[in-house]
Amino acid sequence: MRNQRPDLILLGIIVLVLLLTAGLVWGFINWVIPTGGNDVFAPIWEASRNVLRGGDNPYTAQAVARASILLGDSAYDPYFVYPYYSIAIFAPFALISSYTMARAAWMTFLVACLVGTIFATLAITRWQPKPLAWLVFVIFSLGSLPAVRAIYLGNPAVLVTLLIAIGILLVVKEQYGVAGVFFGFTILKPQMVFLLIPFVFLWAVSHRRMQMVWSLLITIVLVVGVSLVVHPLWWAENYLLLLTFYTDRFPLSPLDFIGWWLSGSGPRVMMAVAIVLGLWMLLEWWRALGKDSRWFMWTAAFTLVITNLIGLPTSISNHVALLIPFTLGFSLWAQRWPRAGTRLSMVVMVVIAAAGWGLYLLGHGLDLAAAPGAVNYFYAPLVALILLYWVRFWALHTIQLKATRLEALRKL
Numbered sequence: 467m468r469n470q471r472p473d474l475i476l477l478g479i480i481v482l483v484l485l486l487t488a489g490l491v492w493g494f495i496n497w498v499i500p501t502g503g504n505d506v507f508a509p510i511w512e513a514s515r516n517v518l519r520g521g522d523n524p525y526t527a528q529a530v531a532r533a534s535i536l537l538g539d540s541a542y543d544p545y546f547v548y549p550y551y552s553i554a555i556f557a558p559f560a561l562i563s564s565y566t567m568a569r570a571a572w573m574t575f576l577v578a579c580l581v582g583t584i585f586a587t588l589a590i591t592r593w594q595p596k597p598l599a600w601l602v603f604v605i606f607s608l609g610s611l612p613a614v615r616a617i618y619l620g621n622p623a624v625l626v627t628l629l630i631a632i633g634i635l636l637v638v639k640e641q642y643g644v645a646g647v648f649f650g651f652t653i654l655k656p657q658m659v660f661l662l663i664p665f666v667f668l669w670a671v672s673h674r675r676m677q678m679v680w681s682l683l684i685t686i687v688l689v690v691g692v693s694l695v696v697h698p699l700w701w702a703e704n705y706l707l708l709l710t711f712y713t714d715r716f717p718l719s720p721l722d723f724i725g726w727w728l729s730g731s732g733p734r735v736m737m738a739v740a741i742v743l744g745l746w747m748l749l750e751w752w753r754a755l756g757k758d759s760r761w762f763m764w765t766a767a768f769t770l771v772i773t774n775l776i777g778l779p780t781s782i783s784n785h786v787a788l789l790i791p792f793t794l795g796f797s798l799w800a801q802r803w804p805r806a807g808t809r810l811s812m813v814v815m816v817v818i819a820a821a822g823w824g825l826y827l828l829g830h831g832l833d834l835a836a837a838p839g840a841v842n843y844f845y846a847p848l849v850a851l852i853l854l855y856w857v858r859f860w861a862l863h864t865i866q867l868k869a870t871r872l873e874a875l876r877k878l
Contacts, residue, residue, distance in 0.1 A: 487574055494570040498618065503835045506783075507569050507620030508536040509544040514553045514560035524553070525703035536565060545711045548622070550700035551693035552654050555625070569620060576617045576624040580608060580786070583624070586631035587790055590638055590763060593797035599808050603796070606815040607789055611822040612846065616783035618834045626655045627787040630662065634766055634790070638759045642670065642678035650685025658784055661773045662766060665751055669762055672755035712779050715837065720847070721777035723840040740777045747772045767791035768854055774847045782838045785846045792818070795853035802860060818849060 512533040513524030523529070524546040533544035553560075559575075562568035584607045588594070595603055607613060616624050629652045636645035649666050652659040663682070670678040693700060717723050721739055725732030747769060754765035770787050774780050796815065799807035825845060830836040 487578075490574045490577060491567075491570045494573050495566055498573070499566055499569055501834075503618045503620075504537050504569075505544060505619060505835055507572060508565075509533040509546040510548070510556050510620065510622075511560055511565060511568055511572075512536065512544075513546040514556040517553050518557060518560055523697055523700065523703065524550070525700070525707045543714065545707050547704070547708055547711050549653070549656065549690075549693065549704060550697050551689050552622070555622070555654060572620050573617055576620065577608075579624045579628040580613055580617070583607070583628045583631050583786075583789060586628065586635050587793040588797075590631065590635045590790070591793055591797035593793065593800060595800065595808065599800070599812055602812045602815055603793075606819050610786075610789075610819045611826055611842070612782055612785035612788070615834055616786050619783060621781065621783035622655055623658060623781070623783045623786050626652050626658050627789065629654075630659070630766075630770070630787060631790060633666070634763055637678075637762055640759075642675040643681045646670070646678040646681030646683075647685050650682050650689065653686060653689065655784075657778055657780060658770075658773065658787060660778065661747065661776070662769050665754075665765065665769050668751060669755060669765075708779075717840075718779035718781070719777050720775050720840070720843045722779075723843060727840075736777060743772055743776045747776075763794065764854065764858060767794055768851075771847050771850045771854065774843075775851075780843070782842055788846050788850045791850040791854050795850075795857050798857050798860065818846075822846060 509524075509530070513529050516529060516532070517524055530543050530545060533546070537544050559568045559572045562571060584604060588603075613624070615621075629648050633645045633648040633652070636642070636648060646666075649659075649663065653663070663686075667679060667682060670676075670682070712718060717726050721736045724739065725736045728735050750765050750768055754761040767790050771791060774784060774788070792815075796811035799811045801807070803810070822842070822845060825841050826838060829839045
């Protein structure tokens, strides 16, 4: 048997990654970017470049006007709706003078983030699917509507999902201090984690994982504090721009659609549903406090689902974070029924992805930049919620029962 050369294997991997990266950039420049979809990345690139040049802040009408040139005949104004500190993430791409090349590089970066999320979620759940199941899972993760739409538009939701997945993985690995740092950086897109961050904090306190508590708080304080020193009023300007953005593109959440459908009684129904969802979430948080990492993982996934249902403006791109609860469910099926469960998970992946695309294409055709319909806002979160409660029914209760019996045996 020949001796393997680790150095040659590493070199081969590096060459392959470089070729894939170059291929993606070339494909995005020649086949994807010419079709449009500039609504998200155009204001990011233009605003970040202006800040780096020492110009006016990214929330002004002038910044919107400059970004509008890149959008052509878009029906929407290109508002920069991200916190001021997010420019630190966008800066490397804003340094690229060619907008087309910058967008292609950003999209390629997001693909890499999504691939990283795939490996992180598999590590979280300790799922090692066979080659066919692994291939179907990768296609499901990369080819679902939220993933494709997020990459096409250049939505940072993909990066935030990776940070969330790594944070959960580090908690499972008991690397609490570093986990707090990753969760802290998820505030790049606050609407994705405005519920998750409080849960992470409360769980860490209940577990007396103070290194996680302090690393989370210090990261957030440093990120926000430095941005306030550089531009003290960015938060107010960002808030006003978000209100304008929300008004222009209403509805942007499942509860918005409920209010829209019910007309006069809509606001009251929206408030009632939001309260019910909030109390439901608090009950699950209470159950998870002081519990082990399995409870943390499930409740974090549950919180991500509720975040997309409770009424704060969201987007279909944000649904890419639902890959975490989906993977949790698929892995448990494969664990409980190694052969049949793996087949079932593959079938369900195909059905979920196909249904998501079908519902979207029926209303918008192949226009990935079009505003999604109501059913797309409800579909993925509700499916993920059902899947999570199957996990809760079998995994948490059954495994906990076995652990209790083992503990009783130790006391004999």
